[in-house]
Amino acid sequence: MMAWIGWIIAIAAMAVLTYICWLHAVMLKPGKADALIVLGYVSKDGRIHPLLKERLDEAYKLFRQYGHKYIIVSGGAVGSRHSEAELMKKYLVEKGVPAKRVLKEDKSYNTVQNLIFSKQLMEQYQLKSFIIITNLFHVRRTKYIMHRLGIKGGFYANRSLRSIVGFQMKLTFLEIRAFRLTLPIINRAINDQNN
DSSP states (O other): OHHHHHHHHHHHHHHHHHHHHHHHOOOOOOOOOSEEEEEOOOOGGGOOOHHHHHHHHHHHHHHHHHOOSEEEEEOOSSSSSSOHHHHHHHHHHHHTOOGGGEEEEOOOSSHHHHHHHHHHHHHHTTOOOEEEEOOHHHHHHHHHHHHHHTOOOEEEOOOOHHHIIIIIHHHHHHHHHHHHHHHHHHHHHHHHHHO
16 A cells, blocks of 8 residues: 555656656747747736846846847736836836837736737837747747737747756746646637737
8 A cells, every 4th residue: 555655656656757857848049039028927016026027137238238129017006006017127127228128018917918919019110029038937828829910920938957956946846837727818819819
């Protein structure tokens, strides 16, 4: 009996480890593109959450390295009276990004809307290529949403053990629930596009 319990625990541990590796071992491609799109993250009381700061710092690093035309910051007023996009733009401008190179998408309340409204902004500015900046735990779901919506682009995130263990581990497991909650939102968006 004890041997069976040991095997069950070992199999469960392997399944969890496989899931964590699969979620975080996604292909990332920094490089040239017309724009970087930084996906928002709930920022309460006008303060930027550490996970959002990580996204912004990665965008700033890539912007300086590759000279993208624009950084699109995407996020509505979810946890604060100020939109995530407004807080994000302020942060990037204070780091030295010229204000005219940061475009705000401030209507979205979830990842599906982030992508749809950012794509509309890209069309408005005649931008053809982009790289999504998010956190590692969030790339797989974002990639799936883009695939379903017919949007093509690259991805980049901070892939450090410190970030994964320190900030992202709990959210890694919450992504299962978030993925399930995203499915009806994607279906509604596809129906809206087809009507």
